[in-house]
Each structure stands twice: as structure tokens, then as C-alpha cells.
Amino acid sequence: MKKIFLFSALIIAAGVIVISSCNKDVVGRTDETPALKPVKTDANAGTWKPVLLAAPTDVAVAAPGATNTPDYIAQVNEIKSFQANLTDHEKAIVKYWSAGAVLRWNEILRELVAKHNLPPYQNADGTYPFPSANNPLAYPQFPFANPPYAARAYAYVSAATYDALVSAYYYKTLYNRKAPYNVDSSLNVLIPKNDLPSYPSEDAVVAGVSVEMLKLLFPGDQDYIQQKAEEHKRARIIAGANVRSDIEAGEALGKAVAQKFVARARGDRAGAAAGNQAAWTQLETDCMARGETPWYSLELPKRPPMLPLFGKVKTFLFDSLTAISLRPGPPPLVKSQQMKDETDEVYQQILHPTREKTRIVHFWADGVGTYTPPGHWDAIAAEDFIGKNFSEVRWARNMALLNMSLMDAGIVCWDTKYFYFNPRPTQLNPAIKTITGIPNFPAYISGHSTFSGAAAAVLSYIIPERATAYEAMAQEASMSRLYGGIHFKSDCTVGLTTGKNVGSYAVARARGDHADD
Amino acid sequence: MRKFLKLFTIILLLTVTGKVSSAQTDMDAIMMSKKQLCIGPMYSYSSWTNYWEDTLKRDNANLGKVSTQMYSLMAAYGVSDKLNILVGAPYVSTKASAGTLHGMKGVQDLSVFVKYMPIETEIGPGTFSVYGIGGVSIPLTNYVADFLPLSIGLRSKTASLRLMLDYQVGNFFATASGTYVFRDNITIDRTSYYTDHLIISNEVEMPDASNLNVRTGYRSDKLIFEAVLNHWNTIGGFGITRNNMPFPSNNMDATTLGASFKYTVTKQHNLFIVGGANATISGRNVGQATSFYGGLFYVIDFSKKGKATSSTKTAAPKK
Numbered sequence: 080m081k082k083i084f085l086f087s088a089l090i091i092a093a094g095v096i097v098i099s100s101c102n103k104d105v106v107g108r109t110d111e112t113p114a115l116k117p118v119k120t121d122a123n124a125g126t127w128k129p130v131l132l133a134a135p136t137d138v139a140v141a142a143p144g145a146t147n148t149p150d151y152i153a154q155v156n157e158i159k160s161f162q163a164n165l166t167d168h169e170k171a172i173v174k175y176w177s178a179g180a181v182l183r184w185n186e187i188l189r190e191l192v193a194k195h196n197l198p199p200y201q202n203a204d205g206t207y208p209f210p211s212a213n214n215p216l217a218y219p220q221f222p223f224a225n226p227p228y229a230a231r232a233y234a235y236v237s238a239a240t241y242d243a244l245v246s247a248y249y250y251k252t253l254y255n256r257k258a259p260y261n262v263d264s265s266l267n268v269l270i271p272k273n274d275l276p277s278y279p280s281e282d283a284v285v286a287g288v289s290v291e292m293l294k295l296l297f298p299g300d301q302d303y304i305q306q307k308a309e310e311h312k313r314a315r316i317i318a319g320a321n322v323r324s325d326i327e328a329g330e331a332l333g334k335a336v337a338q339k340f341v342a343r344a345r346g347d348r349a350g351a352a353a354g355n356q357a358a359w360t361q362l363e364t365d366c367m368a369r370g371e372t373p374w375y376s377l378e379l380p381k382r383p384p385m386l387p388l389f390g391k392v393k394t395f396l397f398d399s400l401t402a403i404s405l406r407p408g409p410p411p412l413v414k415s416q417q418m419k420d421e422t423d424e425v426y427q428q429i430l431h432p433t434r435e436k437t438r439i440v441h442f443w444a445d446g447v448g449t450y451t452p453p454g455h456w457d458a459i460a461a462e463d464f465i466g467k468n469f470s471e472v473r474w475a476r477n478m479a480l481l482n483m484s485l486m487d488a489g490i491v492c493w494d495t496k497y498f499y500f501n502p503r504p505t506q507l508n509p510a511i512k513t514i515t516g517i518p519n520f521p522a523y524i525s526g527h528s529t530f531s532g533a534a535a536a537v538l539s540y541i542i543p544e545r546a547t548a549y550e551a552m553a554q555e556a557s558m559s560r561l562y563g564g565i566h567f568k569s570d571c572t573v574g575l576t577t578g579k580n581v582g583s584y585a586v587a588r589a590r591g592d593h594a595d596d
Numbered sequence: 597m598r599k600f601l602k603l604f605t606i607i608l609l610l611t612v613t614g615k616v617s618s619a620q621t622d623m624d625a626i627m628m629s630k631k632q633l634c635i636g637p638m639y640s641y642s643s644w645t646n647y648w649e650d651t652l653k654r655d656n657a658n659l660g661k662v663s664t665q666m667y668s669l670m671a672a673y674g675v676s677d678k679l680n681i682l683v684g685a686p687y688v689s690t691k692a693s694a695g696t697l698h699g700m701k702g703v704q705d706l707s708v709f710v711k712y713m714p715i716e717t718e719i720g721p722g723t724f725s726v727y728g729i730g731g732v733s734i735p736l737t738n739y740v741a742d743f744l745p746l747s748i749g750l751r752s753k754t755a756s757l758r759l760m761l762d763y764q765v766g767n768f769f770a771t772a773s774g775t776y777v778f779r780d781n782i783t784i785d786r787t788s789y790y791t792d793h794l795i796i797s798n799e800v801e802m803p804d805a806s807n808l809n810v811r812t813g814y815r816s817d818k819l820i821f822e823a824v825l826n827h828w829n830t831i832g833g834f835g836i837t838r839n840n841m842p843f844p845s846n847n848m849d850a851t852t853l854g855a856s857f858k859y860t861v862t863k864q865h866n867l868f869i870v871g872g873a874n875a876t877i878s879g880r881n882v883g884q885a886t887s888f889y890g891g892l893f894y895v896i897d898f899s900k901k902g903k904a905t906s907s908t909k910t911a912a913p914k915k
Binding site for chain 1: 785789797837841
């Protein structure tokens, strides 16, 4: 018995030592990303086809000063004086930002989405308040970054970043001002060197675009965004990658291009997507007029449907008639045998969920408080792009293709959802308890499936050797909604196909944008 | 026996679903005699309707009443009169009375404690004793931690160290103890999550925790009846933001007040029942749970002299 005691005591002592001594700091998967060293500089990207700009010269960038002027030499000395007394913090920000400007600002955007993806709490009378962009810090804070809102935010930031970088690369080639380390070989440089002209700074372009776009999209987080932008710009000077005038020109260009996207965003009908009581009632009566059972909210108290007019938002990859043509045919009639069978199928799924299926449900859930399914696909893409060593402009182009397809997939999906206004499985059988939260909008077609179908199609074009993996991921993401009890199988399969159809427009665009010429 | 309940209890507590905490566990000043094995089942039920969203107390119509049931098997063995080993493991199921979320169920964590009483001495009119208790807990299954408030536990491996002081005069006693709980990081099914910033990892840093426990009441060989005040404090962690979901690394605190008893049924002192109840009087990022529990334990004597007659040894004065 002494042996049992000793054994137990040893185990406990070992447990205490092991558990108390382990380093608990969590290292994110991209925290230690090495400095970006593009396999190709894409110096000709000024010839690539922009999304919104008519030409890369839509925004003028003044010619830079020559590198033998006192002004330029003073700017190089600014770098040297920074480097003379590098603090640990400065080294850390250089390392962080050198992983890639598009990567880091995409992560920041995902963070803002996750922070704001919270449904407002109800009023005392059971109605719900809506966030106000004019008073973003009052409760409920603006925005409620739900999946459609997030998809649109990712798309605008990505597309604006891409256009601004196309313009920046045009001016880089035009003015051909060398990077400071290629001017002054005595300069210590903390990032990988390349031959790309450094005026205007591509990093500052990305920061400038992001700051300007996020004023519109996340107006209550300006302090954080500005602090990140300042840090980013400073990191590039400290690193010896850019002189101050590279940064200033890049930032101004980024902001000016972003303003064109802001103007587009203000007129893209997203502002009216929440609808009003009359519109919500209309959806219900229209559905009943077709002889169908209308969707109703399963939240308590009942919440108005999420962004019912988001289907009317202006798409990036095709026109509004095409958007409507991409709407799939109707779901099975609520009273049909097929719908009864599909409801039973969902019920069987949730009766005895296996651990593996629950893992799949939670892996793809991307619900409240997360960066949403489009953000999840951005994360998947970003981690794969890191391994490809794309140039900043190619990063931006690929992110723009992905996120425009995700936004347009969201628009087609939302149009379909509110066109048919179909109930969730739990509405048809209240015994269906779900493994994740039921989103507050109609079932047909599954948003996750539509987003995933589109993302897999675009990413398979960008990284063909991963096509099978992306297809499998999209399939799993789609089926996760059936396993979780929140979607019928038809919602998933039709959603996946619809998403792929949307994605094909992004692929067509990619084939013609000259980036792969 | 019942001693282990505490740890499960603590883990349960963390689940926002409730903190049973009250009665006898690794927190009581009761020892098994040498070569005696005490074994038995325990049942506990905990439920709440209101919870603290960080510091804001609220209810949630989409959860209704959240309840947790635990069926535990526990055992304590006296290596010597001063050294006990306690082991236990529960099966847990959770349920929300409203809304659409599916409850969860499964075998939770194995806990092992070693309880040592190095000092037992007469001071003034009573007996003073000191205990040191070390414990570990490890999840027995790959259950889901990241589905609060319906997760059956937090899945963190823990190690705890407790110092306990007990003083008994006649049949009246007071016990006070404090624990530090080291908690290992956990992994969740998601690849990223937001605390007060975005973390691009499936690993979650679990803050350590501490616990204070004070109990006082009547204690004899036949009956123990006590009032229990318990305070669980998570050292760090973040608060649930407005209308957000809870998360395993939230800053969960709870203070409960309750009562418990142990009653020896047989003259041979080899069969007894335990029970108790408690209520949460303050908290943060946890449910305002009300809990009760009950258990039945049997003592087997392995000492060479044969039949069990001594039952559980109390820290009662030897005089």
C-alpha cells in the first residue's frame, strides 16, 4: 500500500511540476512568419487590370526627389538614427510587419470582424436595437459584423488594396527610385532586399488603404487602426526598407484609391440591407402567397431577419441580372415527402452526434464572436499564401479575387434565402436541438456552403496543387451544417454548387487580369 | 470519498453551469483510517437561470434554465491514519431548458488527491490539525470544452496544492483551507478565437485559479453537519462581452454558501450517507447556480485484524 501511495504522490508531484512549469504563452500560427521574400517581384504589376480604377494613373503620384539630394540623404540618415538605438519593441514590430503588409492587415481586419460579430441584445419591449454608424461606440456598437457585413468588408478592403498596389507598382516602374539600401550600401537593412523600386512604398499603400476603408467599416476602432498604421509605417523606416517620402507617397496613394471604393460602398445599397418592419412582413406574406410555410426567427424574443436586403447589394464580379440568374431553383416544398425525409435526416444527425462530427461542426461554425466563414477562408488562404512567397501585389490580387467571390457569393446566397424564405429544420421539428447556434435567417441555401464553394473554386485556381484539399474542405464545411442540425442537405448541396458558380466568375477575371500572363 | 467531489465540483463550477462546491471533499478535515477503503456513488444537480456576463447579471431566454447532472464514483483509501489517497471520476450531462442548443454528456476528468496530516496536536481546549493536499486532474475523454455553457468541463489538466487547518473543541469544529490550482492550456476545435484580441491558434491559455474554503459545524463519529463558504477565483482571464458566448479562459469567479452533512447509518460504521446544498451568492462569468448533492458510501476494512469498526476517522480529539 505504501507503493500505491508513493506512486500516487510521485504522479501528483510530477503533475504539479509539469503543469505549473510549462510555458503557457500561446504562439499564433502566423506569429513567427518569416520576412516576406517574394519569389518574383512582379515589377510589371502596373499593367495588371484593376477592379475599380479605369487606369493605374487615376490617382496622380508626384515624381520623387532624386537620391543624391540633401533631402533624400537626410531621410536615409533618419533610418540610420533609428537603427543606432533599436529597442526590443522596434525589433519586434519590424519582424511582425515584415511578414507581409497584406497578410497583417487582413489579420487585423479579421480581428475587428471577430470583435464586432455580436448580435445586439434586445430592448426591454422585446424589439431589437440596430447599431448606428454615426454613433459607433454607443450600444449596440457599430457594426454588427455578421457574415454578409464581414464578406463585404473583406471584399472592399482587399479590392481597394489591390487597385492601389497596381497603381503603386505602375509608379514604381515609372519613377524607378531605388530602395534606400540600394542607394546607400552602408545602410543596415533588417528585411530581405530586392530590386523593386521603393517609391511609393507598397507597405504604406496597404496601410493607407486600410485606414481609409476601415474608417467606413469600423468607425469606432480608429484609435487601434491608426496605432497599427503608425507602427507599420515606422517599422518600414526602421527596417531600412523605405525612406519617409516613399511612405508618405504610398500612404497618400492608398488613401486616395480607397476613397473611390468608399464612394462605391456608400452607393452599393448595403446601408439599406437591414430593411424595416414593412419589408420583413412582406417577405412573410409573399411566401404564404406562394402557398409555402414562411421562415420565422428561432431566437427569443424573435429577432428581425439578418440583412434581408443584402441580396440587392451591388456585386463586384458580375452585374445584378447575372446575380439573379445565379439564384438556384426552389427548395423542396415544405409539405413534400422529400422535405419530410430531409427533416428526419437532420433529426437523425443530432440524436447521437459523434465526437468527430461535433469537431467538424465546431471547426467550421464560425458563429458569434468569430471572424465568420469568409474570414475563415481568408485565414486558410493566408496560411497557404505564406508558403507561396507571393509579392505584396500578388497577395493583394489573390485576396481580392477570393474576397470579391466571397462577397458576391454572400449576395447571391442572401438573395436566394429571402427569395424563398424557407424554414430551418428546427422550425419544422422542434425536437431538433443543434450542435451550434442557428443563424437568424432562412435556411435555403446554406451560407457556409455558398461561401465555401466560391472560395474553393478561386483558391483552386490560385494554388492548383491544393485543389483537391480545397474541394474537400468546402465539402466538409458544407456538410458541417447538416451535422450541426441547422441545415437540410439540399441547403448544403445546392449552396455548394451555387458558390462554385460564383467562384467561376472570379476565376474568369483572374484569367484576364494579366497577373498570370 | 466525498472528498474528491470537490475537484469535480470546481471543474463544474468553471463551466458556468454551476459550482456545487459545498460539502466534504479534498477540502474537509476527515481522514480514512489505515487500510480502509471507502467507496461509493455520488449524484449532484446544479442549475441556474441567471448568470454574470462579466459583471452584469442577466438571464437568457435562449437558454432558459441550464442544468448539470453529475454521477460520480469516488473512493478514498487510508494508506495510514495520516495519509489518504482519494480518487474520483464523474459522468456529466448538461441541458438548456429553452432555445435550440443541444446538451452535452460524457465522462469528464479523473482526479487523484493525496491528503497528508503531518500535525495533530492538542492546543488549548481542542485539537489542532494541519493537512497538506496535492491533486491532479486529467480529462478521461476528448470531450468538448468550447461549447459553454453546455460543455461538461474545461478539459484543462490541473494540479493543485492545498493547505488546510482544522480546530475542534468537543463536537464543534472549524476548518479553513486555501488552494492554488495550476491549469494547463487546452486545445479547442476551432483554429482561431477572440478573447480581447484575435488569437490565430487552437490552443487556449488557461489562467490559474485559487480557492478558499471555510467550514464550521458539528462533528461526531455519527454525524457531521456543517456550513460551508467557498470562493473560487480565476487569476486572470477575460470577461464575456455584451451578449457574447462564454469561453473556457474567461475570468470565472464564484462565491457559494451552503451546508452539508455526513450521517453514519450502521453501528459498524461502515455505511454512511452524505448530502448538501449550496447557492451562489456572487460571481463573474459564471451561472448563479443552486446545487445539491447526495451520496452513499461503504467502508471496507483491509486491515489484518478484520472487520471494520472504526469507520472514517474524524479529526476529533482523541481524549
